[in-house]
Amino acid sequence: MLPLFGDERRRQINLGGSSSVSTLSSITDQAKARRAERTEQKRKNDNATRIQAWWRGVSAIRAAKKEMRRVFEADVEGITGLRCLVLIGMDQDVLGRWSQVIGEKGEGSLFSLALGPHQSNWLVLIRQACLLLLRSVAASPQTPNAVAHLKNINLLVSSDAATRNLGSQGRDVAAGIMGYLLPRGFYPLLSQAIRSIPIAESKSSASLPLLVPLTTVAFSTLTVAADAYSVALSALIWTILTIPLLPNRLPLPSLTHLSSHLPMASLALLAPSSDSLTIDDKIHLVANLIAFTPPRYAALPAPALTAYLNLLTSVFDSLPTNVFDGKSPQAASAATATSAGLDSDSDDDSRPIVSIVSSFTVAPPPPLPTIDARTLKRITTFVAPTHLTSLLSATQKHPDVTRNALFSMLLALEGVWPGKKSMMLGAIIVGSGGASVIKELWRGSVRKASAPNILRPSIEGANSSIPPLLFLADLYSHALLTMGDDEFFGTSAHVGGSPSAPRNPMSLDELTVFSRLLLDVAFGLYQGPQDVDGGDANMSGTTGPKGVRYSWEEVRDKVTKCAVAIHARDSRRPFTPPEHWLVSAQIDLRSFVEAALFEEQQIATSNARAATMRQIARLAPRLGILHNIPFSIPFSTRVEVFRSFIYSDVMSRQRNPEDMYSMGGRLQITVRRESIAQDGFDRLRDADLKGRIGITFIDKFGEEEAGIDGGGVFKEFFTSLCKEVFDTDRGLWLANKKNELYPNPHSASVAHNLNWYRFIGQIIGKAMYEGILVDIAFAGFFLAKWLNKQSFLDDLASLDPELYNGLIFLKHYPGNPEDLSLNFAVAVEDFGVNKTVDLIPNGSNIAVTKENRLQYIYLISHYRLSKQIKLQSEAFFEGLSEIIDHKWLKMFNQQELQILIGGTDSPVDLDDLQGNTQYGGTFDANHATIIAFWRVVHSFDQEQRRALLRFVTSCSRPPLLGFKELNPNFAIRDAGADELRLPTSSTCVNLLKLPRYQSEKVLRAKLLQAITANAGFDLS
Incomplete structure (x- = not known):
């Protein structure tokens, strides 16, 4: 059949569109594939061309080299x-x-x-x-x-x-x-x-x-x-x-x-840059320098020796802390300062003090390299006495050029290797003319420094005085560890068999200037170093003066440590002028107190994490000053702050509905008069002693004594309790020649005794919390434990004068100490059994030599003053700190703590006492007997006035802030008209019961008889 409409093979067009889109996409994909194929083929052809060209080149090169080898051989x-x-x-x-x-x-x-x-x-x-x-x-x-x-x-x-x-x-x-x-x-x-x-x-x-x-x-x-x-x-x-x-x-x-x-003599030409070196490279550089350079120290010209020292300083400052010990930087940070737990008995600055908010995190430090034992042995040469002696001798030829470089290098070395700091400083003091080094540091470098320049690091040349200042602070602080008061105050002639024993390398006048410089620098750094524009410098701990490995915090801690050590000597035997240590002229005390209270409240309400004293100093600068350089603030101001802290604590407890004592309730206990200490221990050791406590006495017949405890009965109980627990016949306490108490070193062998020390600490804390004065004197080295401070040779004189004199003899012994046959061990007697305690591992087999005798003196002092009573002190402090916050105690030194406990040793101010006295019965301020009484008392000498105070209040020292702080107030009550009676007292309520004497002469005689014979105590 013929087609009706022409060629049926003509392309069919779909007017709906869906089929045409699919066909177009297919055609596009085919085009892309053919293009990619052509590209890949071109790439292969290009690569083949290149390979062929390369191969022709290689072949040509081989042929050329073959020909060149032939020519070469010819x-x-x-x-x-x-x-x-x-x-x-x-x-x-x-x-x-x-x-x-x-x-x-x-x-x-x-x-x-x-x-x-x-x-x-x-x-x-x-x-x-x-x-x-x-x-x-x-x-x-x-x-x-x-x-x-x-x-x-x-x-x-x-x-x-x-x-x-x-x-x-x-x-x-x-x-x-x-x-x-x-x-x-x-x-x-x-x-x-x-x-x-x-x-x-x-x-x-x-x-x-x-x-x-x-x-x-x-x-x-x-x-x-x-x-x-x-x-x-x-x-x-x-x-x-x-x-x-x-x-x-x-x-x-x-x-x-x-x-x-x-070419060590040409070291001055060295380009000072080691930034491209790894930590391992720097370690090996240090080891190789110490292997090759020391024999040439004496021949090196001053510029070369200076360049050598600067090179070492640069390398040491760029190495991690404790790299030679294999400790991590975190462990090093926890172990050192210096620093914030100054003179710490535990040498641990990481001890948690209080909860405080802090959001920053620290990245874990990189691992430290492992050092070959042979390399480490070679590096140890740096801190060896012989090396330090030769280095110091070499710098003496050109002190003006090389000494500051030397001190900077030594400072950097102790910073990178704090574990060897004591060894290095001791070697300098003993075997290298330590006195001359200290003098050179002071007179050649530090004396010209000023606190304003140091605290303004942007001023040109300000940092150049920091290394010698820090090294002098470290060196002198270390020297004080084994320096007795006789040597310090220059009274040690003919000690130790030497006609002219060493004396303090710095005169008292120089120490006065030096200590003030230290104080001004420390005080400025607790507030933050200022630049020339008045802005605060970064005190985060990661930045510091240029050219020094230390942060500003570490700089502050070093100068603070030395200032505290010098102040401790001045506290025992003042040599500085009045108000030398105060910064009252630089601050407004009232605003300072208000700011400190605010900082304390902020810290107390924080619950994030435990903070160290160093962190508190950074985040709360006023508290940092009060904790670390408290002596820069007047004592009366600090006592006011202390009482305010306690008042704030009381108020916070009352606002706490869960506190069983918050709404005026009290813990009621019964105590047998014949067993006050044991009953108090049994009933109160697990109680919250910050709350109110009611006492009911049980008499010898087992009957409750009548009366309501309005505070006086508790004070009576407290006074009797203290009399019992501090009785040296109980075996818990011993007394030195000054009748100052310290824990019996042998008491820790009975485990139950530690519970008693904890309880006694609670009792003392309760007294301080309530403002009750306790007529007890503690030994200074024991009080130092409350502050987490170390005790040193100068404290040993109060504990064991014979041992102290023996150590002084050893320190200044002009001969060979090995002739004395001493070793690093101590013989002790424990309940009749003699035993030997090593001061260091294998100490019984290590002889005391000229090089290590300072270490021996330090260790044996530390053992007698600290280690022997460590457990007892820790138990006591545990109980004390349940009542009194540790950071509150840090505002005071040992002598001031004793005043807090037992009152001031200042004269009794009768005008203050008279103005704060209450009267009862027929007595008032204008009564004839009262007028006569005050005339008689005003005629008393200070000993008689103290006896009267003890007779009435049970404590012979007046309160810290005056008699307005006496609780209850001093009171005098009419005791009748019988003039044959002696005055009596009720110490539980600070009450004097005085008969109505008509004659002033009789009143004087009866009153003196009562207070000097300790007669007349009356509970009625």
Whole structure:
């Protein structure tokens, strides 16, 4: 059938659109596929072309090198052979062949082309050939070819060899070759070659004796004035002296050569940059410097010695803390300061004090490298007494130039290695003329410093005085550990068998100036160092003065520690002028107190995490001042703050509905009069002693005594309790010659006794909380434990005068201490059993020598003053801190704590007492007997006034803030008209019961009889 409408094969068009879209997409995909196929084919063709071109090039190069090898073999010694060698490049066979032939012909053959018509070509080619030889050695230093290469290299860069063969121009030729090699990796290639030789094979290596001379040949070839000389010096330090165990690698002749040829006298030309070195490199650099440099200290010129010390300072400051001990930076941070737990008995600054909000987190520190024992032993030389002595002797020749660099280096060393700080400082004090060092530090550097400049780090030159100030603070603080008061105050002549025993290296006048500088710097840093524009510097602990590894917090802690130590001496025997330690003129005390109370409230209401004293000092600056340099604030102001803290605590308890004592309730207990201490212990040791406590006495017949405890009965109980628990016959306490109490060292052997110490701590805390004065005197070294402070040699005099004098004798003994047959052990007697306690591991077998006697003095003092009563002190403090917050106690020193407990030793102010006295019965202020009474009392001397105060209140010392603080108030009541009776008292309510004497003479006699005989106590 014919088609009706023409060709039926014509393309069909679908006007609906769906079929046409599908067809178009298919066509597009096919086009893309064909395009990708063409692209891939083109890529393959291009790659094939490149491969073919590369292969043609390789084939051509191989052919050319083959031809050049043929030409080279035909003229090994000639200029053509040398040109072929350079063009062929790193071909071990060609290089080996050339070195072998030249070596067989002798050095004349090596330099012969430099004397003929090819001189200029030879100079160009031989430098490149020398670099190829050196690269070959670095790649394979133990091969025979390497030995041959090294012989030729040594000849080419030696000015002596070049001069022998080339005459006067020889030195310039050798210098030219060296100048070419230096920027092209001469020293890194040498370092690579030396490191590649195993230490076990180094002693027998044929290459090392040829490699070592190359490390120093530049300094005999080049002139000192040449730029290349300083380049070579820097490369030597940063690449060769960073090789691990370098002295151990070298045969003895090579070691001797290197040691004698090191250009240490030119160290002043060194470019001071070690930033590119790794921590391992810096450790090995330190070890190698201490191996090679000390024998040359005396011969080094001042600029070189200064550069050497600055180099060490730079390296030490860039190393992580405790890197030589293997401790992590976090552990180091917890262990050191210095610092914020100043003079801490536990030496731990991380002790949690209080909850405080803080949101920052610290990234974990990188792991520290493991140091080979041989390297560590070599580095330990830095803190050895002999090394320190030689270093100090060397700097004495040019003190104006080198001393500050020395002190900066020592400061950096103790910062990177705090575990050796005591050893280093002790070695300086004992074996290196410590007194002269301290004097030099003070008179040569620190005396010229000023607190305003130190606290304004942007002032030019302000930071230069910081290293000597910090090192002097550390050194003098360490000296005070074993300095008795006789030596400190300059009264130690003829002590220890010496006609002129050492005295304090600083006069009292100098100490007055120095301590004020320390105080001003510390006070300024607790507020934050100021820049010249008045803005606060960052006190985050991560930044500090430029050129010093320490943060501003660590700077603050160091100066604070020394200031506290000097203030402790001044507290016992004042030598500074009145108000020397106060900063009252720099602050408004009223606003200071208000700010401190606000900071305390902010901290007390925070519950995030435990904070250290250092963190509190950062976040609460007024509390930081009160905790760390409290003596800068008047004592009366601090007592006011203390009482305010307690008042705030009382108020917070009353606002707490869960507190059983918040609404005026009290804990009611019964106590037998014949067993006050035991009953008090049984009923109160687990009670909340901050709350109110009611006492009901049981008499000897088992009956309750009548009466309501309005406060007086509790005070009576408290007074009797203290009398019992502090009785030395109970075995818990001992008394020194000043009748000051401290825990019996042997009491801890009975475990139950520790519970008693905890309870007694609670009782003393209750007295301080309530403002009750206790007529008990504690030994200063025991009070120091309350503050987490360490006790030292000067405290030992109050505990054991004989041991103290013996240690002073040892310290100043002019002979050999080993003659005294002492060791690092102490003999103790415990309940009749003698035993020996080692002060250090294996101490019984370690003799006391001149070098370690200060350590022995420190350790035995620490043992007697701290370790023997450690458990007792901790138990006591645990109980005390349940009532009194530890940070409140930090506002006071030992002497001030004693005043808080027992009142002030100041004279009894009768006007204050009279103005705060209440009267009862027929008495009032205008009664004839009362008028006569005050006339009589005003005629008393201070001892009689104290006796009266003790008779009425049970404590002979007046309250801290005056008699208005006495609770209850001092009172006098009419006791009738019988003039034959003696006055009596009720100490529980501070009440004097006075008969109505008509005669002033009789009143005086009766009153004196009563107060001096301790008669007349009456409970009615």
